[in-house]
Amino acid sequence: MWGGGVVVEEFKGIAASPGIAIGRAHLFTKEKRKIVRKEISSKLVESEIRRFNQSLEKAREYLKDLIDRVRREVGEKEAEIYEAHLMMLDDESSFIKPVEEMIAKERVCAEYAVEKVLEKVISLFRSMESEYMRERAMDIKDVKELVISFLIDRETKREELSMKSVVVAEELLPSDIATLNKRMVLAFVTDKGGPTSHVAIVARTLKIPAVVGTGDFSTRIRGGELLIVDGDKGLVLLNPTEDVISSYRRLREKKEAVLDELMRETKFPAITVDGVRFKVFANVGSLEEVREAIRYGAEGIGLLRTEFMYINRESMPTEEELLEVFLSIGKLMKDRPIIVRTLDIGCDKPLPYVRMPEEANPFLGWRGIRLTLDNPRMMKTQLKALLRAGAYGNFKLMFPMITTVEEIRKAKELIMNAIDELKSGGIQFGEVEVGTMIETPASALIVDLLADEVDFFSIGTNDLTQYIMAADRGNARVSKFYNPLHPAVLRMIHKIIEEAHNAGREVGMCGEMASDPRAIPLLVGMGLDELSMNPSSIPKAKKVIRSISKKEAENLVTDVLSSKTLSEVLDLIAKFNKSEV
Template identity: 40%
Template structure:
């Protein structure tokens, strides 16, 4: 049954539309289970009725015509009970309803399983036999498994508007909602633009074209390019590889002929598919056929076909990369958002972001917050590759994406956007005001930056300094390591923009969820592997160039602070300090007139929490990276949407660790800041202030909210709240208690629209 299930799933996945998928299901399940009938009834919430949408065994004329009420017949009972019904003699059941049009009077046994997606009933999958018998447990389990597979297919079809009941073929696509994880706060309404990773045949989005001749031309040009490249490679390797290997190039070239794959792809383009989508459909269909063959040699040819498709796709993408049509309110959707993807988007066109993978605490989500773009991460059920040009609402506050939203919902969200804009504009008056509590406690608010555009936004929001400048961002958007001079120019621009305010520049922090295409780090568990200071100490040539660039950039400004990431022990601190002093003396010897800047360490791993006093005796300041510290204390991968609910910054263990770090740092007379996302959460910021943090550093978007909240809460009240929550043992209760405390003080606006729209 397992191999049969795998084969059916492959066939369904290759289906080009919902009706084809349904036909595959009923035909394949009927054969696999040796049943006389297999049918799919889909439920229409608008009419509260089931429609027979596909059947193998019942009268074909009944498909699309026969309907049943919500509680009518055995199908209705399966849906009401939301569990399988297995009957030896269906006609004897009191709820049996005979439908003459179907011709089902000769079938005695009945097994029906509900099709449910995220607790929502989508339909019922049924098998029937003429023989009077009860289906066994393995058959029942198989049908339940198939209904679960079918649920995702139907939900995706509904989301893309390709699910149409016979009576509603011309209706507006039904509104669909997908649950993800809140990535960056705010609400965006706009048009979807799908971005796919390079040369990934599986990730090509579906898209129609109005210019068939252009797509044909692009495809033919891509074929010419690939043929020339392969011919050149074959000629270059001639005499160096065996003749049978050399013959593979000839096979590839013949597959590209107009009478082979090329003809099939062109035929799909002429039907209105864009070139990349037609290529994907043909290549994957051939791959599937090869993979299902019994002969091992022929199965291996699936790899050849996929490789050929990848080469042609790369050529097509090279031609079409500049042809993306950017609507005014573009909502970028990708299977996995990356910093390089963000770099492709014209900032003036960007309204919001949606990623199928990742969580609200991933690095790209942090960048999205810095950009002020409403973002939803981890929308795992969203059929992202079929979303091109669809109207969307992105709710970054609640982590929701609405596809084809109803006009009423759009109006509700527009009202929320208007309220939020009015509130933010009202906070602009605080730009030049210090963050001072009603009982006169002064707390500096700094910003986290990574892009040059962050500097302008940060200063506009009244930032008093930079608590974290992410140097990995300039590294990520290049195709090689930036030179010392290039880095010096980048850092100089940041330091100059904020002078005389302090700028804390973190040394290169790659690994984990931050990778460089030209310096790949492949590990089974990257977050516990080679990352942060571990990489740069193993490559002192990278570290020294970066430190020299920072020091030279600070000449005449004297506002540089250097920060070391991912420190887990004293030896790392001492080795890094040695290299910093070495670079400092090298720069002095070149005639650069600078002072040795303050050096600090980041507290991001549990080991560092217990060595704060030892670190403090060796460095000038400490800074907590609460994102990683929370991840490591709770053993929760912050990029994994499956465990996103377990990532709780308000967890008692996290709060006690933060409190300990501040206490120990102050015992050694050293200041301590926090530059993780907690600092930008107004309710968390109240607790951080009460703990005694000397600086809070956050993304520029949240700074006005935090300032407004802290200017309206006395330090004495904040300390009372801290004492109360440190006695609590449930992170959700702690968060609720803090939000309630803000609401009682009339500060609910800073919570960023957490109330749900119904």
């Protein structure tokens, strides 16, 4: 219900990229083709396999051109999506051989074999509990559609937008997004998808509002109808009145003014009203994100995810290749600290050149430090590259998924082995501080013991919350239990910080909680030394810190730690925020 008693039709979805857009709908539709089983004679099997391989070659050439265009129009990180597609086209075990075998054994046409083989893989990914892995089924579907399009001689064409529009679709595959002229896109609205879908990632990168998971919205409208897309609330308004449009325009102008102010102030440090300074760092996973971190005012990197150096390739990177990337990051950051997390992979985020067993629950399985300690050559290669980079920049390293003191000691032995090898080779290296992530209940309960082994800690609240609350944040049925503001999680975080400080160790936080405006007063009151977050969250976080008193935040922590329920915690935070305004 809006002013004047007018009912505006609203559609609720998932807020995927913030911002407000007002414009006409452009319905992105694709012809739905049905692939039928067509049998061939034994004489045609070889030529059909040859036709399949020719379509792969055409698809490779198409993707290479697409990668160049995406790199120019969007950026390096998004281009990596299509490089992964290129690797799928060369996957012998999961794709090429099964298709060729099906053509030969069942004597069916190539497009039918491609459809059947990749649909099995798609079904496997869609059945996974992790939302991120379910979304990766879209990559496989994209490759399937691309190969079939060349088999039936229908190449992908660039979608033309005659005017700036809100692009509405049932779903948008990565290659669909690539065909759009992004300068003409006001917003994205899709029936399917989640916050980790490609359309959401691209929209956030390009600062385009997006709402996904709207159900059947694309079937409820016609092209050209007027829409308001509220990417902050996950709302789409259909055919709004002039009053509603004016209201949203004022809101958009206000938001833009606030953002401009935040960006002007973000270059200054975050100091509370009673004069206590807090370090605000960035979480990054690519060179592009490092540049973004600097632009948003990061004082350092609190989490450098090194997985991007290992993905989208067929073999493990060499020491020299890793060193080159570390040095590029160090050059950008100058003397600012860079905390590097050693390789954190598992069967939920596998590498093609590391043998990974299938696991029923990858979050409780062979991952993080467990996997890298079992692959010492891979671990040592990364450590040597990092030690060498330490001679030229302010690098630190930390280990993921620690649960025991023994794991830290074994990891430190590998560091000493790496140092010995560098010394014997006469290779220059620097000293780097060693830390660990606290992201398991086991490590949280032995902070006092781990403090004897490491120089600093970083709390990974995403996994820690998941483990404490026994709730997979990607599982919609139990996601209501996943909340880092729950009393159990807050008590654990308070204990971690207190015991670390008692041992003379600094504590940072690199989970999503660090950027939550509701949580920041609590983290300030608990005395967290450093908050690390997505680069775009830094300006707002700094503003929140500047608006509060550490003394008052400490009082809030005292009250919150006595709370018994999540609702009590949220009420206390709400009252605190009102009193601090």
